[in-house]
Amino acid sequence: MKQFSSKWFSVISVTKCNLLLYTIFMLSFVGGCSDSKQQLNVFTWSGYVSDEIRTGFEEEFGVKVVVDTYGTNEDLLAKLSVGGTGYDIIMPSDYMVSIMIKSKLLAELNRKNIPNYSNISPNYLNKYFDPENHYSVPYTFGTAGIAYDSSIVSPTPDSWTVLWDEKYKNQFSILDDPRETPGLALKMLGYSLNTTDPEQLNQAKQKLIEQKPLVKQYKNEAEELLIAGDVVMAHCWSGDAFRAADKRPTIKYVIPKEGSSQFIDNVCIPKTAPHKDLAEKFINYLLRPEINAKISAFTKYGTCVPAAKEHLPEEILKHEYIYPTAEVLQSLEWIKDQGDFTQQYSRAWEEIKAK
Ligand code: SPD
Numbered sequence: 001m002k003q004f005s006s007k008w009f010s011v012i013s014v015t016k017c018n019l020l021l022y023t024i025f026m027l028s029f030v031g032g033c034s035d036s037k038q039q040l041n042v043f044t045w046s047g048y049v050s051d052e053i054r055t056g057f058e059e060e061f062g063v064k065v066v067v068d069t070y071g072t073n074e075d076l077l078a079k080l081s082v083g084g085t086g087y088d089i090i091m092p093s094d095y096m097v098s099i100m101i102k103s104k105l106l107a108e109l110n111r112k113n114i115p116n117y118s119n120i121s122p123n124y125l126n127k128y129f130d131p132e133n134h135y136s137v138p139y140t141f142g143t144a145g146i147a148y149d150s151s152i153v154s155p156t157p158d159s160w161t162v163l164w165d166e167k168y169k170n171q172f173s174i175l176d177d178p179r180e181t182p183g184l185a186l187k188m189l190g191y192s193l194n195t196t197d198p199e200q201l202n203q204a205k206q207k208l209i210e211q212k213p214l215v216k217q218y219k220n221e222a223e224e225l226l227i228a229g230d231v232v233m234a235h236c237w238s239g240d241a242f243r244a245a246d247k248r249p250t251i252k253y254v255i256p257k258e259g260s261s262q263f264i265d266n267v268c269i270p271k272t273a274p275h276k277d278l279a280e281k282f283i284n285y286l287l288r289p290e291i292n293a294k295i296s297a298f299t300k301y302g303t304c305v306p307a308a309k310e311h312l313p314e315e316i317l318k319h320e321y322i323y324p325t326a327e328v329l330q331s332l333e334w335i336k337d338q339g340d341f342t343q344q345y346s347r348a349w350e351e352i353k354a355k
Helices: 003-037 052-063 073-082 093-104 115-119 160-164 179-190 198-214 222-228 236-248 277-284 289-299 306-312 324-331 339-354
Strands: 039-045 063-069 137-149 172-174 217-219 233-237 251-254 260-265 332-333
Touching: 052 063, 052 289, 052 332, 063 073, 073 093, 073 198, 093 260, 115 277, 115 306, 137 160, 137 179, 137 222, 137 236, 137 277, 137 289, 160 179, 160 198, 160 233, 160 339, 179 198, 179 233, 179 260, 179 339, 198 339, 217 306, 222 233, 222 236, 233 236, 236 251, 277 289, 289 306
Parallel strands: 039 063, 172 217, 172 233, 260 332
Antiparallel strands: 137 233, 137 251, 137 260
């Protein structure tokens, strides 16, 4: 009996052991399958890549897309400058593309892998920041301005000076951005937002220090504050204002009469990208007219792909601030890469925030 039970014990042990090995094998196989899926790591602005765009690419190409966000071009630069981020796709604005090219942080694009490049309108190509688009492909374009709740803010704001009005103390937010924010004060003072005159920049700095006690928050994701009703006005990017207006229809947007900034955000591949081929497939996918239309409808920024317009509703195509009038366009400036003087903007902004 003793012999019998020990024999059976060893049979059961062997069976259990086989089962265990089998389970480990199956688990490692399943795990191995998901691990072996290529992963595309995207680093972008919030509200820029929708779940629909992400999962559409995942399903069609059998890969995983992970999206991480940043709040300013300078945050993106800081992260990339450290190296080895693992990001495959980034979306710097115009002047930051120029800075990144000079700093040798970007990979040259292989146009053969991006046949949909030909879908882009020439109006958005060959700009000063990447004269032959060797490193960048335009994603969207927009402006900075003031979003306001028209059921509360009266009269309708038409000047940046409203952001110095005591009446709105603690009721508005300002972008937390070393170029946009000094830029708004420079425009209010009648200067270029690309000034390299230290005295003009100093005047803008003093204005922003004076404004500080009135500001509820410095925040780039103003959409959330506007929807929640935490602020009645926000210095923000246009698409974010229009996205907020979808949820809270009394939100309107204006570009002040003194003028403002305009931008093109671009898709680029960092030099250190682990999956360059997949990144180029992703860029090509973004440039399909129907996909690009979805991007514009989601972000509420303009499309650089004319054929995408066939898939867009009238209210976007005729939107006076997504496609500004010639008069408004004249009042806008591109933020430029000002070389060494750029540091003075960052220093001024740090000093303002430290006050
Ligand atoms: N939520 C998307 C915001 C995109 C902003 N682009 C930045 C432009 C900076 N000049």
